[in-house]
Amino acid sequence: MPTRATELLRVVHARPGVTRADAARLIGVGTGATTELVGRLGQAELLAEGPTAPSGARGRPTTALIPHPRGPLIAAASITHESWRVDVVELGGSILATAGEELAGRAGDEVVAALGAAVRRLRHEYGDRIRGIGIAVPGTVSRDLMLDASNLGWHDVDLAVAWPRAEIFVAGNDATLAASAESRRGMAVGAAVALHLRIEAGLGGAVVDGGKVLIGALGAAGEFGHMPFGDPAVRCPCGAYGCWGTAVDGSALARLLGHEPPRDLITYARRIITSPEPEPAAAAATVATALGRGIAGLVNGLDADLVTLGGLGVDLLAAAPEQLLTAYEAGLMSFRRAAPPPVVPALLGDDGPIAGAAEEAWTALLTRLV
Amino acid sequence: MPTRATELLRVVHARPGVTRADAARLIGVGTGATTELVGRLGQAELLAEGPTAPSGARGRPTTALIPHPRGPLIAAASITHESWRVDVVELGGSILATAGEELAGRAGDEVVAALGAAVRRLRHEYGDRIRGIGIAVPGTVSRDLMLDASNLGWHDVDLAVAWPRAEIFVAGNDATLAASAESRRGMAVGAAVALHLRIEAGLGGAVVDGGKVLIGALGAAGEFGHMPFGDPAVRCPCGAYGCWGTAVDGSALARLLGHEPPRDLITYARRIITSPEPEPAAAAATVATALGRGIAGLVNGLDADLVTLGGLGVDLLAAAPEQLLTAYEAGLMSFRRAAPPPVVPALLGDDGPIAGAAEEAWTALLTRLV
DNA sequence: ACAATATGCTCTTGATCCGAGCAAATGAAG
DNA sequence: CTTCATTTGCTCGGATCAAGAGCATATTGT
Numbered sequence: 001m002p003t004r005a006t007e008l009l010r011v012v013h014a015r016p017g018v019t020r021a022d023a024a025r026l027i028g029v030g031t032g033a034t035t036e037l038v039g040r041l042g043q044a045e046l047l048a049e050g051p052t053a054p055s056g057a058r059g060r061p062t063t064a065l066i067p068h069p070r071g072p073l074i075a076a077a078s079i080t081h082e083s084w085r086v087d088v089v090e091l092g093g094s095i096l097a098t099a100g101e102e103l104a105g106r107a108g109d110e111v112v113a114a115l116g117a118a119v120r121r122l123r124h125e126y127g128d129r130i131r132g133i134g135i136a137v138p139g140t141v142s143r144d145l146m147l148d149a150s151n152l153g154w155h156d157v158d159l160a161v162a163w164p165r166a167e168i169f170v171a172g173n174d175a176t177l178a179a180s181a182e183s184r185r186g187m188a189v190g191a192a193v194a195l196h197l198r199i200e201a202g203l204g205g206a207v208v209d210g211g212k213v214l215i216g217a218l219g220a221a222g223e224f225g226h227m228p229f230g231d232p233a234v235r236c237p238c239g240a241y242g243c244w245g246t247a248v249d250g251s252a253l254a255r256l257l258g259h260e261p262p263r264d265l266i267t268y269a270r271r272i273i274t275s276p277e278p279e280p281a282a283a284a285a286t287v288a289t290a291l292g293r294g295i296a297g298l299v300n301g302l303d304a305d306l307v308t309l310g311g312l313g314v315d316l317l318a319a320a321p322e323q324l325l326t327a328y329e330a331g332l333m334s335f336r337r338a339a340p341p342p343v344v345p346a347l348l349g350d351d352g353p354i355a356g357a358a359e360e361a362w363t364a365l366l367t368r369l370v
Numbered sequence: 371m372p373t374r375a376t377e378l379l380r381v382v383h384a385r386p387g388v389t390r391a392d393a394a395r396l397i398g399v400g401t402g403a404t405t406e407l408v409g410r411l412g413q414a415e416l417l418a419e420g421p422t423a424p425s426g427a428r429g430r431p432t433t434a435l436i437p438h439p440r441g442p443l444i445a446a447a448s449i450t451h452e453s454w455r456v457d458v459v460e461l462g463g464s465i466l467a468t469a470g471e472e473l474a475g476r477a478g479d480e481v482v483a484a485l486g487a488a489v490r491r492l493r494h495e496y497g498d499r500i501r502g503i504g505i506a507v508p509g510t511v512s513r514d515l516m517l518d519a520s521n522l523g524w525h526d527v528d529l530a531v532a533w534p535r536a537e538i539f540v541a542g543n544d545a546t547l548a549a550s551a552e553s554r555r556g557m558a559v560g561a562a563v564a565l566h567l568r569i570e571a572g573l574g575g576a577v578v579d580g581g582k583v584l585i586g587a588l589g590a591a592g593e594f595g596h597m598p599f600g601d602p603a604v605r606c607p608c609g610a611y612g613c614w615g616t617a618v619d620g621s622a623l624a625r626l627l628g629h630e631p632p633r634d635l636i637t638y639a640r641r642i643i644t645s646p647e648p649e650p651a652a653a654a655a656t657v658a659t660a661l662g663r664g665i666a667g668l669v670n671g672l673d674a675d676l677v678t679l680g681g682l683g684v685d686l687l688a689a690a691p692e693q694l695l696t697a698y699e700a701g702l703m704s705f706r707r708a709a710p711p712p713v714v715p716a717l718l719g720d721d722g723p724i725a726g727a728a729e730e731a732w733t734a735l736l737t738r739l740v
Numbered sequence: 741a742c743a744a745t746a747t748g749c750t751c752t753t754g755a756t757c758c759g760a761g762c763a764a765a766t767g768a769a770g
Numbered sequence: 771c772t773t774c775a776t777t778t779g780c781t782c783g784g785a786t787c788a789a790g791a792g793c794a795t796a797t798t799g800t
Binding site for chain 1 (some may be wrong): 745757758760761764765766767768
């Protein structure tokens with residue numbers, strides 16, 4: 001078991017503003033130990049106590065546990081296909097400051113350098129309070145923090161430049177981190193096994209089991225787009241045939257409509273999916289069916305109890321809910337059909353990846369604060 | 371963090387006979403704390419010290435930590451499609467006694483009753499040393515310990531009868547438990563993410579992430595046979611279409627060869643797979659290809675670094691290794707092809723499920739022994 | 741016999757946490 | 771306004787656990 005102090009910090013992070021008495025009950029300590037704990041964490045400038053709204057019940061009023069005004073902070077960053085952003089996040093997930101700009105077609109190294117400059121400015125402003133950084137990227141990150149984002153044409157981009165020798169440096173795929181955020185502050189709070197799927201240029205996702213994101217042996221788990229749920233005759237850029245991704249992303253829509261694959265697959269796909277014309281709508285319906293069928297297969301195999309959709313998945317669900325859900329239920333094992341795990345849009349939307357970066361970095365930091 | 375005593379017991383369970391000095395280094399305590407720990411656990415009749423083979427190196431010789439001769443035990447049971455068995459297992463995994471017999475076509479309730487009688491006899495012999503039971507079954511187990519094994523025609527069989535009101539009662543699917551055993555005492559020791567696949571009457575398996583088996587929201591994870599990697603025209607008994615299981619189990623062989631589906635699919639399939647005739651061999655090769663392709667999809671999605679095969683998967687790998695591995699590598703994402711995660715037979719073979727039952731029950735027990 | 745090396749034991753110190761008893765702050769009832 | 775019930779917070783004594791220093795023990799090598 002982690003120490004009580006860490007447990008208390010985790011509770012306050014998960015539920016900022018929790019009352020002191022509630023927190024004590026949640027971690028199962030008496031009032032004596034609570035006094036000692038809160039005092040110690042207050043001395044360490046980690047927690048502070050604030051007023052509570054009157055509860056109306058009898059009894060001595062309690063206080064709310066909130067982040068200390070001089071407490072530690074985390075820098076959370078996100079790079080998408082069109083912009084980058086850095087937030088300064090305190091215990092509990094509130095954002096104190098933010099910076100960012102459009103990519104404007106710049107190379108990966110330049111973007112990371114610009115992001116690093118923003119981090120330096122924020123560190124100058126907040127000093128040593130900023131203890132680490134988490135970064136969400138639209139690609140894969142190796143153990144030594146080299147980024148590959150084939151969609152952006154970036155290869156071997158050194159993320160460490162954003163904050164060299166940071167004590168805490170967490171980087172991950174945007175879909176993976178969005179899944180993490182969704183499981184802690186989104187729709188998947190309380191789900192035993194949550195599956196998050198995110199369609200952007202490709203199809204990615206992650207499984208969260210008991211609050212822990214499955215990261216894979218190489219940090220490359222969640223590449224569900226490369227499971228062979230699709231047409232075995234279609235070759236995927238990854239080299240394999242029949243990849244699910246080729247049946248649900250923008251390239252599938254272009255193929256169905258006889259279009260040339262456009263440069264910006266995401267914008268193109270969103271336009272097609274939301275188009276009122278019958279031909280694009282039919283293509284979107286076909287793709288929604290392929291998505292539903294694959295989701296069912298994943299739910300069968302992984303026994304998820306909730307599926308959240310991000311990116312274009314949200315648009316597909318909105319545009320062709322019937323086709324998607326019919327294919328989904330038809331693909332479930334019969335014993336699951338009585339109560340199919342819900343398939344819903346992710347609550348955090350486009351903020352999922354950066355929120356997940358903040359969560360993972362905070363999780364890493366919380367194990368070090370005593 | 372668990373208490374040091376629990377950590378020490380876990381180390382000794384994972385590596386029985388580990389030297390006292392090595393164990394201390396593994397859990398990171400000094401010699402002083404070790405003296406106190408080993409003394410306390412010896413007093414509690416959990417650990418004993420034995421002689422070590424001379425190391426040849428200088429220095430004061432150390433002792434080996436072994437299970438106490440009057441220490442706690444676990445009953446581990448397994449029900450297969452043809453027999454049942456109970457073992458008495460001590461800390462570290464050694465088997466002290468065993469009992470079992472053929473099913474001989476008996477009903478589920480009778481089999482569980484016979485198993486329960488064997489457990490009672492063993493408890494009479496070993497007394498309160500036997501602290502709990504783990505059972506591996508060829509089917510699904512609900513939270514209230516009701517077993518469904520459609521292959522045996524068993525439904526709503528009450529497993530609790532095997533040991534009513536046992537303090538520790540762990541039951542699970544044979545493939546899931548075999549995966550657990552394989553990750554702790556088999557080929558998958560040290561694997562970050564191990565995928566175990568087991569073909570018997572159907573195709574099941576499990577993922578072990580960092581030593582923890584993914585159990586799913588309903589305890590039904592690992593039903594990879596119902597992911598739609600197969601022919602979308604083939605209907606699965608589960609109600610969906612294109613299930614992978616229908617492309618790799620005995621029914622696939624029967625369909626390819628134009629046979630009536632036989633009653634005992636496992637024996638039938640093993641005969642076909644090992645047949646020297648060209649027609650059965652071609653069918654086996656087709657099935658091996660479908661197996662390899664699906665494994666690649668799972669490795670892509672889950673980022674496993676090792677795949678172990680059990681049941682008929684071992685026979686398929688032996689009969690058509692080239693077809694299986696070619697399809698496997700062709701289905702991998704290109705960046706994985708430089709070093710494809712190995713696909714190997716499980717080390718524990720048919721003992722995997724019962725060994726896994728012992729492991730899971732011991733894991734549950736270790737958290738209670740202080 | 742003596743040095744070098746590795747390991748085990750004792751004792752002190754400190755951190756953490758629990759629980760009993762008492763104090764404080766509120767709402768409800770008169 | 772007073773008193774009681776209720777809930778929460780604080781102080782203090784005691785128990786448990788673990789780290790580390792210093793010394794003791796058991797072996798190999800010279």
